[in-house]
Amino acid sequence: MARQFPEQENTDSTFAFFFLVLYTASVLIRPHEMFLSSVEWITIKVFAIIAFIATIAAQRPLKLYSQHWMLLGLIPLIVVSGFLNGSGMDGVEQARKLFISAIIPLFLYSSCITSIKRQHILMLICIVAALFMVHNGHTQQTGYLGYGWALDTHSVGYLSLGEKRITYLGFFNDPNDLGMFLVMNIPFTLYFYTKGNFLTKVTMLAALTALGYGIYLTGSRGTMLGVGALLGIYWLVMSAGPKLFIAAAILSPIAATVITSLQSNIDSSIDGRLEAWYAGILMLISNPIFGVGTGNFMEEHERVAHNSYIHIAGELGIPGYSLWGGALVFTALVGYLFIIKTQSPEEYNTECKNELALNKTLFFSMIGFMITAFFLSRSFTLLLFIFMGMTIASHVRLIKLMPELSTIFSKANAIKSMGYCWVIIVAVYISLKMGL
Structure with a gap:
């Protein structure tokens, strides 16, 4: 499930978390950019570096979980894909950006949020x-x-x-x-x-x-659809059975594609979005192993995909999408399984109940990303890795409180998630073939 660094006495670095709080406020509120005199300050980088060094030096234990390994696997893939598509140094630069602006923040949030109180602080900043x-x-x-x-x-x-x-x-x-x-x-x-x-x-x-x-x-039409879909998914998770939820998860990409297609009759820009989706799938079919290279979607098509899933699949092929989509789906899947396997709250003590409530909250925040990302090309947005890191931290705390649930957060489920994520691509492809 995870690789643990050399065993040392458990320590919880307040210093590292303090700078993670400063980093979060700088990234989201961005106070330094509100004034002309400070707009060029590199506070975000400074806070991230200090938080990272403090975490490595003082936080114990340190573990890398499946999501970390999946995203780390993207780094050599992005580099190789770049060289094969004639933009080698650009691939190196894209891989560097992924490591700095995605993997490091994910590691910091998943490592430093070791209590509900810390989680509350970051949620309030959001x-x-x-x-x-x-x-x-x-x-x-x-x-x-x-x-x-x-x-x-x-x-x-x-x-x-x-x-x-x-x-x-x-x-x-x-x-x-x-x-x-x-x-x-x-x-x-x-x-x-x-x-x-x-x-x-x-x-x-x-x-x-x-x-x-x-x-x-x-x-933003995608955002407004996201709100409605989030309410629908909340009802499915909390009131419907797992079979109905799974059926809805499979049919949702088809429904979203159909809705987008209907809107195309009103707005020509929506029709261009459907063409971009189809172009992305054709890129995947033509370059199934390494894709067309990170950042090259618009080299092959006149516009971005406006769909994070198709964008990644087109640019990084089957392995790349499996890693990225697997990390995303695995995070959501673990949260969902925690919810449905703990539906009798009276069985648990107060601490477990509070942690389960947090897990449910973070699950729906991740679902909010997954829905809106269907209509936007935001595959590597920092928001994803901040919220994913917070969600992983909640999962880690839950397993410590309830070891009997540890099989949920397993390597086997992570591997399955790398397959489950393809439901989205296949569903969109079928819908487009039926409609185009």
């Missing part, structure tokens, strides 16, 4: 960041020329149609990325609502209302 984004977006709706209060942020869209889609700082300068993050925060606000006192409940209801308002302001 909610605060989301509220900053929504307030800045609201300012963009009323401000001069669509500018918000955050430095140089402004709404985007077709001005002739009256569109004013909100944006934020850094990689949230795209309304779709911003919307994805807002969707992933919905389970967090509901978690604190159910756990809190009267004041907390009122605060979280206000936050939830703000998230809904922000999602509307993004103008």
Whole structure:
């Protein structure tokens, strides 16, 4: 299941977590980018480096789990794929970026979040960041020329149609990325609502209302579909049986493709998205082992895939998609299995109940990513690895409390997940063949 570093006395580095908190706030709230005098500061890199060094030096035990190994496996694959597709040094650069901006953050979050209290701190930072984004977006709706209060942020869209889609700082300068993050925060606000006192409940209801308002302001159809799908999946997980949930999981990509196809009759840009999906699958069929190379999708087609799953499959082929999709599906699968195997909460003590509630919350946040990622090319967005790392940390804590569940977080399930992830690609391909 995991490789453990040389045995040492268990230690929990407060120093490493402190800098992980600073890193999280810098990445999500991005305060240094709010002012012209500090916009060039490299605080994110500094905090990440210090947190990483402190974790390696003081956090024990340190383990690499299946998701770490899957993503590490992408590094040589990206390099080889780059050389085979005539962009070798670009492949090396893409692999370097993956290691620094994806694998290291994933390792930090999965290693340093060793308690529920630490998890709560990071969840609250996520909610605060989301509220900053929504307030800045609201300012963009009323401000001069669509500018918000955050430095140089402004709404985007077709001005002739009256569109004013909100944006934020850094990689949230795209309304779709911003919307994805807002969707992933919905389970967090509901978690604190159910756990809190009267004041907390009122605060979280206000936050939830703000998230809904922000999602509307993004103008992202994929995000709005994500909210509806998230509610549907919540009902399936909590009320329906496993068989119905599995059937829905298989049929969901088909349904999403059909909905997108119906929308194409109204919006020509949607039709172009379907063509991009089909082009990505053709890239996979033509280059099944190494794909067309990371970053080369638009070299083969005029636009990005607008689908993270197809984008990865087209660029990195069968092995690459199996590793990336396997890490994603395995994380969600473990969370789901924990939920359905612990449906009698009265059997567990308070600590286990609290951890199970956190697992459920993080599971639905990951589902929020998986849904919105179906309509966006965000395969290596930092959001994925932050939330995946938090989810893995919850799984690790649960296994310590409930060792009888350790078989869920196993190498066997990880390998199966590398096969399960192909349901998405096959379902989309069948739907496109039937419709095109």
